[in-house]
Amino acid sequence: MDKLLIRGGKPLEGEIRISGSKNAALPILAASLLVDGTMKVGNLPHLKDVTTMMELLGILGVRETLDESYQVQIDGSTINSLVAPYELVRTMRASILVLGPLLSRFGEATVSLPGGCAIGPRPVDIHIDGMRALGADVVLDNGYIRAKVHGRLKGTEINLNLITVTGTENIMMAAVLAEGQTVINNAAQEPEVVDLAHFLNEMGAEISGAGTSQIIINGVKQLSGGSYNIISDRIEAGTYLVAGAITAGKVKIKDVQPQIMTSVLEQLSHTGANIEIGEDWVLLDMHGNRPKSVDVVTAPYPAFPTDMQAQFTALNSIAEGTSRIKETLFENRFMHVYELQRMGADITVEGNIAICKGVESLKGAPVMATDLRASASLVLAGLAAKGETLVDRIYHIDRGYSRIEEKLSQLGADIERVS
Ligand code: EPU
Numbered sequence: 001m002d003k004l005l006i007r008g009g010k011p012l013e014g015e016i017r018i019s020g021s022k023n024a025a026l027p028i029l030a031a032s033l034l035v036d037g038t039m040k041v042g043n044l045p046h047l048k049d050v051t052t053m054m055e056l057l058g059i060l061g062v063r064e065t066l067d068e069s070y071q072v073q074i075d076g077s078t079i080n081s082l083v084a085p086y087e088l089v090r091t092m093r094a095s096i097l098v099l100g101p102l103l104s105r106f107g108e109a110t111v112s113l114p115g116g117c118a119i120g121p122r123p124v125d126i127h128i129d130g131m132r133a134l135g136a137d138v139v140l141d142n143g144y145i146r147a148k149v150h151g152r153l154k155g156t157e158i159n160l161n162l163i164t165v166t167g168t169e170n171i172m173m174a175a176v177l178a179e180g181q182t183v184i185n186n187a188a189q190e191p192e193v194v195d196l197a198h199f200l201n202e203m204g205a206e207i208s209g210a211g212t213s214q215i216i217i218n219g220v221k222q223l224s225g226g227s228y229n230i231i232s233d234r235i236e237a238g239t240y241l242v243a244g245a246i247t248a249g250k251v252k253i254k255d256v257q258p259q260i261m262t263s264v265l266e267q268l269s270h271t272g273a274n275i276e277i278g279e280d281w282v283l284l285d286m287h288g289n290r291p292k293s294v295d296v297v298t299a300p301y302p303a304f305p306t307d308m309q310a311q312f313t314a315l316n317s318i319a320e321g322t323s324r325i326k327e328t329l330f331e332n333r334f335m336h337v338y339e340l341q342r343m344g345a346d347i348t349v350e351g352n353i354a355i356c357k358g359v360e361s362l363k364g365a366p367v368m369a370t371d372l373r374a375s376a377s378l379v380l381a382g383l384a385a386k387g388e389t390l391v392d393r394i395y396h397i398d399r400g401y402s403r404i405e406e407k408l409s410q411l412g413a414d415i416e417r418v419s
Contacts, residue, residue, distance in 0.1 A: 002419055004390070004391040004397070006364070006383060006390075006391070007364075007387070008247075008383050008384055008388075009384070010412060010413065011248050012247045014410055016252075016253060016407045016410050020042075020044055020229075020231070020232060021045070021230055022049055022399075023165070023192040023235075024191070024192040024230050025041075025230050026050070026053050027094075027169040027196045028230060029041065029053045029074075030057075030100075033057070033076055033098060033101035034101045034105050035223045035225060036223065037075075037076065037225030038074065038077075040071060040072070040073050041072050041074065042069075043070075043229045044230060045070075047402055049092055052091055052092045052095075054066075054072070055088065056098065057074070059081060059088070060080075060082070060098070062079060084098050084109075084110070086112035086143060089112035096166060096170065098111060099131065099147065100127075100173035103149060104173065107149050107152075110144050113143050113144065117371070119330040119331075120331035120332045126160055126162070127166070128140075130167065131153075131170075133158050134153040137149065152177065152219075153179070155179060155218075156182060156183075158171060158182065158183070164188060168187045173200070175219060176219065179219050181218050181219070182217045182219070186213055189302065191231060191234065192231075193211070199228045202228050206219075231260070234260050235400070237253050237282070238305075239311050239376050240407070241284045242308075242380055243380055243411065244273075245271055245273050245284060245315055246384045248286045248288050248290060249286060250283070251283070255280055256280060258280075258282050263304045264308055267304065271291035272286065272291055273285065291318070291319040291320070293316045293319035293320060294316065295323050295325070295326075296309060296326065300329075313334075313336060313347070313354060314340060317359065317362065322355065322356065324354075324356075325355075326352060327353075331352070335371065335374050336373075336375075339369075339370075340381055343363055343381055343385055345359060363386055364386060366392065367382075368392045372399050372401075375393070383408070405417050
């Protein structure tokens with residue numbers, strides 16, 4: 001099993017390009033199931049989760065051709081199965097995103113229930129209630145969601161009782177080919193939801209309000225092909241900026257949309273980082289100083305993202321002062337804390353709050369990744385720590401960070417993949 005070996009303690013310096021967004025790519029690939037024709041998707045990130053979603057589309061009968069620049073051509077006219085099997089869904093929860101598109105276009109879908117995961121129970125009840133509200137018959141049977149509708153789904157007003165990103169995306173995709181108008185209230189406002197809406201509109205959908213709490217979808221009969229480029233990954237971008245901050249370095253990230261990173265950039269500036277923002281780049285410079293600790297409360301966009309919580313916990317663990325990190329989205333998203341403690345971090349967890357007393361330095365240690373963002377935080381801690389850190393189970397990191405060891409080496413890190 002691959003591991004990452006890091007010899008830490010070097011300030012990172014240099015510039016890197018940020019890849020396309022994982023959490024925009026996954027729904028956009030799933031949305032290809034709605035399109036009766038050929039479409040091209042560019043700026044796809046080179047990630048395990050993207051390969052898994054493409055494998056799932058392949059099982060459903062979609063024809064895909066990937067070129068060397070990771071642009072994929074997708075033909076959705078050859079679909080011959082409406083079943084997303086357990087074997088694939090259990091490896092990636094985002095597989096649930098095929099439910100809305102299959103049901104909407106073909107009147108039927110069978111998707112395995114994803115089950116729990118390392119960061120909490122993560123139910124999909126809101127996705128299912130949304131399909132029912134649009135007129136589908138949905139039963140849970142043998143670990144599968146079986147959804148059916150006679151004729152087309154019917155547009156309606158849906159009030160989400162809590163904000164869910166993939167739930168909003170699934171309902172929005174289902175509503176695209178429904179009869180009449182659907183209004184989603186309390187919708188997720190994440191940039192990845194907006195990117196999906198832009199993609200769907202490019203293919204002929206009529207969606208307005210994405211990026212606000214109310215999304216309005218006027219159903220159309222058919223989507224046809226087109227081409228689209230995915231937005232940059234704001235979480236990958238934020239992670240590399242934290243790599244600069246935690247090592248008292250100077251890092252420039254390119255090909256990003258700084259306007260969708262406001263809360264993270266604001267917190268980074270509170271650590272004492274000097275931040276310069278261009279049209280599609282951000283430069284972080286610590287001027288060699290140790291970061292100051294910052295309090296963090298995760299919440300849906302535009303607030304501070306839960307997907308950056310673990311990275312900021314690593315940053316706070318070596319920062320000057322004591323911080324309070326509150327996780328409001330997932331029940332079990334502090335697994336990294338126990339590994340950071342093994343590197344000398346002084347963190348205590350009380351319910352959904354971690355209290356972090358910054359220590360002068362961490363010590364390298366063998367550590368184990370438990371989920372994607374937790375593994376990123378261990379790599380960051382390893383970059384700052386004295387001595388060698390060996391991060392095990394890095395298949396988690398390959399799900400969401402493209403060529404992380406190459407990108408970090410480009411910034412001067414001493415990091416290698418070993419088996
Ligand atoms: N929830 C329910 N019922 C539902 C749906 C969600 O109770 O039917 C709860 C969840 O259990 C959670 C909260 O609602 O407590 C919010 O979860 P959400 O549905 O928004 O999460 P998600 O859509 O499953 C996406 C990202 C996650 C990211 C969250 C929050 C994708 C593919 N995944 O998950 O990304 O953490 O939104 O921003 O977009 C990651 O990239 O590492 C990652 C986990």
